[in-house]
Amino acid sequence: MEKISYKLSIEKPSTHYCNVELRFRSEHTTDKISLPVWTPGSYLIREFARFVSNVSCRDENNDLVSIQKVNKNTWQINGQPGERIVSYRVYCNETTVRSSVINNKRAFLNGSNFFMRVENKEHLEHEVEFKVPDAWRNISTGLYQRSQFIFYHKNYDDFIDCPVEIGNQIIESFEVNGIKHTISIHGKGNYDPKRLQGEFKSIVETQSNFFGGIPYDFYTFLIDFQESGYGGLEHKNSFAAIFPSWDFNDPEAYRKFLGLISHEYFHLWNVKRIRPVELGPFDYDKENYTESHWITEGWTSFYDNLFLYRSGLINESEYYSLIKREVNEVLHYSGRFEMSLAESSFDNWIKFYRKHENTRNEQISYYTKGALVAMLLNLEIIKLTDCKHSLDDVLLCLWKDYKENPETGYTQSRVRDLCESICGKSFETFWQDFIYGTKDIPIDQYFELSGLKLVDTNSGKISLDVAYSSNHEGVYLNEVYKGGTAYDSGLQSGDEIIAINNIRVSRNQLDKILGSFKYGDEIEVMINRGGYIETQSVKLIPALPNYNIELIEEISEQQKAFRDKWLNG
Ligand SMILES: [Zn+2]
Structure with missing residues (x-):
């Protein structure tokens, strides 16, 4: 069977280098190979080819074949049809979820940083053999395992969607519905691995019950505890997350950690499978624009906390305190009057990852405002259907769409149509005001329906802001x-x-x-x-607001039903 094979050798990890050998068969006299300029889930052109050097190509007789760089991330090979063995070196010394690091203790490798794509052969099975220091005992990844050091996936997209942790990380595992879930934990800290195992399992059970089953063969959590740092990156059957090692005695930080886990796991449905039409198949050579990140990230940011509550990992008041952070992140700053959610999504390639001193005055985040608008949309659907339906139903319809047609993503109008057919009412104004417009979001009004209120704790205070x-x-x-x-x-x-x-x-x-x-x-x-x-x-003028979310003391049966539908579905 024709396939694309890589060998990845780490000989002297202290240099942060690894040597890659790419082997494929060519039927042509000209081939192009390239390295992605970005990695899906992190929407910034990162130019991974800047870490590549010493590129050469040989044939099966070990004779040199001509290879020429034709643009910043593409190489062209010219030669007689036959075996191509391309060698190159990659420098890796950046500890984030979207980059790669090799040091004397471990390697964390993102496929988009290493594996050159062979043009027109993306559909083939891709395989990698790791050659790493003997002292490194464990390899954790979402890739399928062929033998001790050989891993594979069915095509290029899925192959580079599986980051790899190699070293002596702690391994925990659990099963849900007979499906194996592995937790790889790198780094010391004041966490309890067994407790994490139980919490991860609750998150998996609650979310997979909601969606009606588990859509993967196995799942790998790649957790990296660092002195500082925070972040996560979702994949189809794994995710990578970085969190501060010593924050686990602080209950608020602990909830933040669980929120991160819930968020990245939820992405396996929302964005890795249910996705905007523009996000797949990916173009790895340039920006992939969409106005829908308020759904990919905003809805995920709304549901991550809600599923912590539904999993029993946080209580109701802890849930509101998590929403409070998002409320203040949006309502404290005037960027919400300057930029719409659609614009924030579309422009993330040049703005979201490049914040500056004036960002909060002219921009909003599709994460935080997206989460609040998801909450509003949820409450609007509950209101219009007299507590019969909620955003949960829209999400499940999108999941059904995906299962019927996994190759095609959704459009904004499909999402709006679903809201309209569930409620029997137009959502044109909602979309105009809150997705494409900058009308202030009337959170207070919706909170009242569920017996909650916003209280400005900055009222009467003076601040320079x-x-x-x-x-x-x-x-x-x-x-x-x-x-x-x-x-x-x-x-x-x-x-x-x-x-x-x-x-x-x-x-x-x-x-x-x-x-x-x-x-x-x-x-x-x-x-x-x-x-x-x-x-x-x-x-001196009054300070900008800072809100608390409080319960209204005496509430009606209707308000109770409304809140119950929101919290419990
Ligand atoms: Zn996310």
């Missing part, structure tokens, strides 16, 4: 938020605040000094702006 960093001497403004006191009075990011009304401002004092004034007061702020000392009059 800035993000700042400080050392012993100065307070440096990193971000200045539109609508707040500092922005209104002309303070800028980059300014160093030296004194307020001639009182020296140092670390931890800013809020205390401000607290001694009241609305409408004018203060004199001495700043250092680019090396020049200036004094600026600043008029």
